Amino acid sequence: MIEFHLNGRSGVAPYMQLIHQVRQALRLGLLxxxxxxxxxKDVAAxxxxxxxxxxxxxxxxxxxxxxxxxxxxGTFVTGTLGGTSxxxxxxxxxxxxxxxxxxxxxxxxxxxxxxxFLNTFRSAAEEDIA
Amino acid sequence: xxxxxxxxxxxxxxxxxxxxxxxxxxxxxxHVVGLVGPNGAxxxxxxxxxxxxxxxxxxTIEVLGGPAPAQLAKLGFLAQDAPVYATLSVAxxxxxxxxxxxxxxxxxxRARIDQLDLDPGQKAGTLSGGQRAQLALTLALAKRPRLxxxxxxxxxxxxxxxxxFLQDLMEAVAEQDLSVVLSSHLIADLERVCDYLIVLVxxxxxxxxxxxxxxxxxxLLTGPRRDPATLPDGQxxxxxxxxxxxxxxxxxxxxxxxxxxWTVSEVGLEDMVLAYMRQAAGPGRRRTPGNHLEVQK
Numbered sequence: 001m002i003e004f005h006l007n008g009r010s011g012v013a014p015y016m017q018l019i020h021q022v023r024q025a026l027r028l029g030l031l032x033x034x035x036x037x038x039x040x041k042d043v044a045a046x047x048x049x050x051x052x053x054x055x056x057x058x059x060x061x062x063x064x065x066x067x068x069x070x071x072x073x074g075t076f077v078t079g080t081l082g083g084t085s086x087x088x089x090x091x092x093x094x095x096x097x098x099x100x101x102x103x104x105x106x107x108x109x110x111x112x113x114x115x116x117f118l119n120t121f122r123s124a125a126e127e128d129i130a
Numbered sequence: 131x132x133x134x135x136x137x138x139x140x141x142x143x144x145x146x147x148x149x150x151x152x153x154x155x156x157x158x159x160x161h162v163v164g165l166v167g168p169n170g171a172x173x174x175x176x177x178x179x180x181x182x183x184x185x186x187x188x189x190t191i192e193v194l195g196g197p198a199p200a201q202l203a204k205l206g207f208l209a210q211d212a213p214v215y216a217t218l219s220v221a222x223x224x225x226x227x228x229x230x231x232x233x234x235x236x237x238x239x240r241a242r243i244d245q246l247d248l249d250p251g252q253k254a255g256t257l258s259g260g261q262r263a264q265l266a267l268t269l270a271l272a273k274r275p276r277l278x279x280x281x282x283x284x285x286x287x288x289x290x291x292x293x294x295f296l297q298d299l300m301e302a303v304a305e306q307d308l309s310v311v312l313s314s315h316l317i318a319d320l321e322r323v324c325d326y327l328i329v330l331v332x333x334x335x336x337x338x339x340x341x342x343x344x345x346x347x348x349x350l351l352t353g354p355r356r357d358p359a360t361l362p363d364g365q366x367x368x369x370x371x372x373x374x375x376x377x378x379x380x381x382x383x384x385x386x387x388x389x390x391x392w393t394v395s396e397v398g399l400e401d402m403v404l405a406y407m408r409q410a411a412g413p414g415r416r417r418t419p420g421n422h423l424e425v426q427k
């Protein structure tokens with residue numbers, strides 16, 4: 001069983017924080033298929049957050065195919081994360097290193113690189129949604 | 131879904147003072163509703179009207195589908211500072227609750243007193259602030275209400291007692307079929323526990339709705355200096371500040387902001403609430419150092 005925590009200053013919506021923590025636990029192997037997630041009541045009471053927030057996070061995880069709810073029993077892990085994509089990390093990292101070298105060569109400093117990356121990342125993410 | 135509180139043109143006047151005016155609200159069931167606003171905005175008046183303890187001067191208020199005063203049995207109400215009977219023991223309070231309330235859940239009351247580690251024989255007057263608030267919450271919950279109204283329940287509590295109170299409240303919400311309306315100044319708390327928000331300033335409701343919807347429809351726009359009057363129709367300006375070259379606007383709009391001149395960022399709940407408070411307070415309360423704050427009426 002994992003335990004959730006909330007960062008009140010992160011600016012990330014509480015339900016997103018819960019989702020991130022489950023995904024992170026799956027990536028790190030802290031949660032495996034068949035494991036139960038904390039009960040909605042216990043998360044709400046433990047963190048002093050609205051139970052609807054927890055329900056929303058659990059519904060989202062279910063929609064992503066990572067968990068399944070068994071009515072009256074609880075929510076259980078049904079999927080895994082990371083295993084299949086790890087192989088792709090190496091080549092992607094090398095692409096990114098080449099890109100970074102080009103950015104430096106063009107005279108960008110660290111902050112400019114970060115801003116450009118985040119900006120591009122966000123607008124690409126927004127296009128995906130739209 | 132039915133409304134737990136439905137008001138139409140609700141107003142309350144105490145002699146010269148208009149405490150609440152023209153309040154039209156429909157609060158759906160199944161939410162934890164946060165009521166925010168400055169002192170004297172009319173929060174307690176609205177909550178007391180909902181609890182049936184005050185009669186409206188104008189308009190109507192229905193609670194759980196009926197006139198407010200008739201719904202007392204289905205309602206838990208915690209007035210400000212969690213009043214308890216100082217000379218009665220904890221056990222006496224439970225006895226009193228059992229006598230006065232037809233739907234009283236003695237098992238729930240006992241379990242909570244145990245869980246809180248309260249001595250049943252102790253006089254309520256000698257309890258700590260946190261314990262008093264928890265005793266009052268126990269009485270309200272053991273009534274098995276469908277709607278719980280809390281007037282600044284955590285304002286006088288230390289941070290630990292505050293967190294424990296909210297933890298127990300959220301546990302009750304998860305376990306019981308319960309809607310909650312609570313007023314507070316502590317927006318960080320409200321952000322955790324509330325999924326619906328009402329901003330009340332100067333005796334009027336400024337904005338009300340599900341928190342998620344409010345956050346999704348309020349944006350902070352920064353860009354080259356511009357007259358807010360030139361914005362598209364659908365964008366309602368809540369606050370605006372300008373320097374000689376730049377404008378920063380907080381707008382409410384249900385459609386996306388497409389103008390490429392603006393950098394659009396998300397707004398936190400606290401900044402949104404503060405913008406409404408400032409807007410209502412008028413230009414007299416401008417407090418943005420280095421900026422010229424202009425508030426749109």
